[in-house]
Every structure is written in C-alpha cells, then in structure tokens.
Amino acid sequence: MKSLKLICLILLSVLSVNSYSQNGIRNLLSSGFEDANRFANAYTSPGSDAIIFGLANGWYNTAKVKNLGGFEISIIGGVSQIGNKNTSFALNENDYNFLSFESGPVTQQVGTVFGQNSPEVIMNIVERGQELGSITLPQGLASENVEYLPNIILQGSLGLPFSTELKLRFLPEIETKDVSSQFYGAGLQHEFTDWIPGFKVLPIAISGFIGYNKFEGEYRFTEQSSLISATNQRITTDINSWHYAMLVSTKLPIINFYGSLGAVSGSSDTRLRGEYNIEAGVDEVQGQTVVDPLRLDSSVNGFRATIGTKLSLAFFRLNIDYSFQEFNTLNVGINFGI
Template sequence: MSRYFSKRIVALITGLLLMSATGFSQLVDVDFLRSAPEDGVKFIEAYISPWANAFGAGMNGSWYNTAKPHKFSGFDLTLGLNVGMVPTSAKSFDVTEIGLSNNLSVTGSNTMAPTAAGGLDKGPEMTYSVNQPGFPPVNVATFNTPPGTSLGFLPAPTAQLGIGLPLGTEVKVRYMPTLDIKNGNVGLWGVGLMHSVMQYIPGSNLLPVDVSLFGAYTKLEANVPLNLEPDGKHTQSYSTYNATTDFNDQKLGITMSAMNVSAIASVNLPVISFYGGLGYSQTQFKAVMSGNFPLPSVEEGEVIYNDAGVKTGDDFPEINVENFSGLRANIGFRLKFSVITIHADYTRTQYNVLSAGLGISFR
C-alpha cells in the first residue's frame, strides 16, 4: 500500500470520525446555555441523544464478515463504513418532559422540539426568567430550541487488523492515535476476540459451515469546540475577563464506548460467504464541558453580563445520554477474490445499522 494511499485512508477515516463528533456541538445553536447550567445540559442530552446512539451502534459494526477465524499467523486488514440509522420516534422530543426547571416557560402551545436528527425548523420559543426580591420577574433570555439537520443517520468508519492465534482464536484490533483536526481532536481504539466452536465438533472440517463466539469493545474520545458569547443586546461589564479572548476556550469533551457479544455463524463457499450473528450490544455516551461560559446575571432588576455570570466547565453537570442496550441480530455476505474481500451486512437493533467494507485477507 503506497504511502500516499495510506495517508488518504487515514484522512478519510479521521475526517468522518471528527465530522460525527463535531456534529454533537457545532450543529447546535447553544443559546439555550444562557439558562441555568442544569437546564442547558438537559437540552444537550435530549438534542444529541439519537445521534449519540446511532453513532454508538455504528461503532459496533464491521467487526466480522465470517465466523471462521484465521489460521495461526493469518491476518486481514479491513476498512468498514457503518451507518447508524435514527428511528422516527427519536427525531423530536417534548421540552416539558425532560425535567427543566420552573424558570423556563414555553411561548405558545407547541412543546415539541427537533433533535439533531429532526427537521430543519427551529423548535418552540422559550423564556428563562428569575425572581429578584423587590423587582418584578426578569426575562433573562429568550431563545428557540435549535433546528435539526434532517440527517437521520450517522457514519462510523472503522479500520481494523485481524490476526490468527493458536487454538482456533483470532484477535482484532482497532486503533487511531489522537489527532488534531479542525479545532478539535479525536482518537479511537478497540479490541475484539473470536473463538471457534466448530473445532470441538468431530468431522466439522468437512462442512463449509463455521460457528464462533465473538466479543468486542470500542472506545472513542474527542474534543470539539463550543461557542457561547455575551448577548450584545445587554450591558457588558467584565473586570476579570476579556469578552473578546477569554471565551474562546469552550470545549465539549466526548467519551463514547460500544460493546457487543454474539454467537456468529457463516457458510463459506469458494467466492461468496454468508454470515450472521445473534447477541447483545450496548453503547455509552458521556461528555463534560470545559472553558469559560458567559451566562447572564441579574442586578437591580436588569440583565447584565459580568464576572458573576461567568461559569466554568465544572459548573455544568456531566452530560449523560440515555444509552440503549439489548439484542442485536445481523446478516450479510462477503465476496472474496484471491486476497481481496468485500462485505455488506444489516444489523437489526434499537438503532439499525447498514455496514459495508473492503479488505485484504491471508490464510
């Protein structure tokens, strides 16, 4: 493989990974962070939940395209693209059902807001107000919940190496060092293990059928930028902070993981193989905010942006997306021409996944 081609592959994979990761922040209109930190985090969780779960489901894809482990010292290098699909039910959420504080109210009767995977129209208008003794209620911030993207799927690219070990076992490894790209960074690693069950059945080597047990774990870490600036409609009076430079350090630190365990089987014919699996999968998504965030303060019944309103990442609760776990089943096929392999499969789970890939395989 030429050095130029290798660089292009790395650039493609890292670009897709960072595109997916930055989608969790850069596509979000973060004006809702002008409410209390606890409310802002609840908005983030509800908004990005379907994308987080779709991407996590995709991270579980393309781990195998046959149930037959490599012979000892055999290996393969496989590139995969897994597309997690968001169900229709996850494309919107009711703002009155995510546990927001009583300081937030909805203008009008519409309470349904799009998630990141939802429609392009903005969600309902909301007002954050506070009561200050001796003054009437103060409307601190008014904003619409952010629009969706109409993107009901999210790509999760993978590159992995499979190596045959003794005793009918194969180890698979995914790894990408942390790379700085477009004001953010992203890194990934994963490990999987396949062990043949058919080797314990007498005469099984006479059949073109293989059955194995398989388990895998993948972890991704990324940092992506956020951008919340003081609202120019209100007075700014900072003594410690510079409004031009001190709010440029806002980040969202993302940690995602995906695991699956399955019993897998394949029918291996000279050119084409058919494979499938049945098992259990789980995803997790957590994120923390860092940097300085200019939130509004209220003094003598007036909204003002000053030092008292600045929050750091530690003031925001950890972001935890409601994860999915449960049964997964997939079915697919692989074509093999000499050492070149092409595969495609479909995984049925809470967030369904379409996968396809290309690889080279020896022994």
C-alpha cells in the first residue's frame, strides 16, 4: 500500500516529496520550531526545485506557430533525472539549537526527499545537557529505488492572429481519500520570421515563448507519531513555474529539428497544516498545541537548453527532446491536429 501511494504521488508530480516527511518532520517539532523549519526546508527543497523545472517541460515541439484556427492536442510524458547532488545535504549539528547526532561527527551527509539514510540516522533532542528523546531522520525516494521523477501533461494549442499561438495545459483534477490536486497552465508563442522581410522563404522558423504553470495539491494523513498527537493533519503545496525561451526549428515536410535557449523561474509554498499537541520536547514547545506549524518555501532561477526532433505524418506527429537544466529531462510527445 505504501508503494502504491508513493507511485500515485509521484504521478501527481509534487506530493511525492512529502510522503516520507510525515512522522520524521512532525517529530522534529519536539526540538523547537526553528530546528524543525531548518531541517524541513533543507530536506524538501530539492523536490520542490525539481517540480518547478519539471513543469517547464514539453511546451513546444517547433518554432513554427500554427495558422489561424489550426489546433493540436498533445499528450506529453517525461522523466527528470534527480542526480546525486540532490539526494543529500550536509547537516551540521552546530546550526541547530537542540539537535545532535547520536553518533559520528558533528557534520554528516543526510538524505533529502530524493535520498536515503543507510544506515538510519538518529538525532537526539538535547536541552541543557539533558537528553529528552531521539528522532530518526526521514527517508527519501531512494529507499523505494526511485531515481527519476516522471510527469505527464495534457496540452492543447490553437493558432491565433498575428503569428501567435495559444497553449493550454492541464491534468484532470484528482480527489481521493488522502490526495487532491489540480494543475493548469497557459503559454503564448510568437513567430518572428513571419514578419521579418525575406525570412518567410527560409527553411527555418524563429519564435519566442512564455509559459506559466500552477499546481495545487494536498496530502492528508492520519498516522500518529510517538511524540506528537494531531488532528486534521495534512500537507499542502502551491507551486508556480515560469518558462521563457527563444526557439528555432526547421520547416521541412516530414522530419524536423528544433532547439531552444531559455530560463526557468518559480516558487513553491508547502505547509504542514493541522492541530498538533506536542507531548514531549524542549521547554519552548512541550505541552503546547500549535496550528499549521511549518512553512517550507523554495524558489529557483535557472537556465535551460532543449534539442529535439519531430516526425509529422498527416494528422499525427511524434516528437522527442532532451532538456539540459538543473534536473535534465527526456520528453516524448504524441500530437494530433491540423
């Protein structure tokens, strides 16, 4: 059941970064809000960054925009490479007020949401020299042998006046017992070669693109931890992703090639929500009842380059491309339209 839930969350492209943070991050509240927030942000930020970059994938497969009234329906799937540098971070216990490693040096590499702690890493909660309890740091996706982050997107494109194309994308709203999500996006592509004198006769097209994605998700859980009791426990995520690019492609009848240079920017806001009764911990939190105790923020700004090829057969088109960015991605698109 845990593996099935994880797969579902990965396909939602965002809540996978939270399935392993439940008891581990909740228990960290016992060490105080500052320590809990410091660890939780370092643990989850690679996942949020990967999602922001991932949402920028698959927007285009040519620099040539559609004629007025032309349309295309696309199913776009991709896998993003996580990379070793995103699976762990250096945790220095001197940066924390009440946490110290049970064994080993004061600075150790510990797993992020994409990583794994093998063997498990245990930290003690210590106040004024007295040990108040211990916490096992949460595992990440590597403990389920996950090395890539997949996504799938439905997208529609429509040719507008003045050499412009509108793109709309979405995933159907998902609502289950413990997961809900919605995703949508919009983009505009404008072809410059249509209005630059002499360029129309050349076998290439050049255009500019701007696109925006929005993802909102919620993961609800009922498991209780040993140090904290809670009600209405859930994790919510709100992600915004922008992609800007200059595109160039060939204009041949059957097989074409395309490429782009651009940038990705975005932000994520993840909250641990609910009412939490901290039964044991440091003086500043012990015996308290807190509401919505953690907020995890992340933002990215990065460059991106894409190369790809497209095969056109009547109403059917197939494209494949590879994007070089913080999380390199392979995309495949199946497209139907005129």
